[in-house]
Amino acid sequence: MNQEDDAPEGAYTADPAPLDDAEATRRDAGEAESSRASRSWWDRNADEYQSEHGAFLGDDRFVWGPEGLDEADAALLGPAASLKDKDVLEIGAGAAQCSRWLAAQGARPVALDLSHRQLQHALRIGDGIPLVEADAGRLPFRDASFDLACSAYGAVPFVADPVGVMREVHRVLRPGGRWVFSVTHPLRWAFPDEPGPEGLTVCASYFDRTPYVEQDEQGRAVYVEHHRTLGDRVRDVVAGGFRLLDLVEPEWPEWNGQEWGGWSPLRGNLIPGTAIFVCERA
8 A cells, every 4th residue: 555645635745655464473572672663653654544533533632542532521631721821741642633732722732752754744734833753761851841741542552661651751740740641441452453243252361461563574573562451550650650540441422433443332332442541740
């Protein structure tokens, strides 16, 4: 498939094509390999991702996951009125849709992503949001630079050292700052990634932390996702210096009839798909 054929209208074009022949496996993948794989995967697939999901995400909505839970309704970062004049860091921002919503509330967001191509889409959409290309495990900001930090399916599922990310977020937050992030619900790892009935039968151990890796013919990882149990995620938060205020498991709403990957109304009405951790800097 040529990425240029499926690029959103007005999008930049890129040379690399998706690796359709990648081999899926479960094996160890360290911090450096995971970071390289994530950067290259998102650079290759940003056009397709924004084309497929852009309408659902909107240009200036803050959606926490495939269920469609909107920050305007959930207020996990706090009431919308309280966001005015707050410095906010969005990690794994993609095309910065969430940051645009935050800016509309009067906040001062900074959108950070590992992928250059995702940030090109942020530039395409526009609105002057400050953009930073960097790794979530090495945030290029001074201590106590932000009041709030957030990540909607960004960075955390893809890093080999989640505690390192937590500590970096803790470092750049001011005392009492809130950190809210969403990930695939850990329970989903025990089920096939299928939207239909075949995705409702347990096929693997929930306790198997071995990363999911897609690799090329030379055995080099081109995509990596790391599994943590729910308890692991809680311990990561605490080890990073945070208090866990809430754990939100969004229910599938009646209005959402979309299917993609392993998400669907069928599965969403029976098992959780997203876990949102609401944390406060201790």
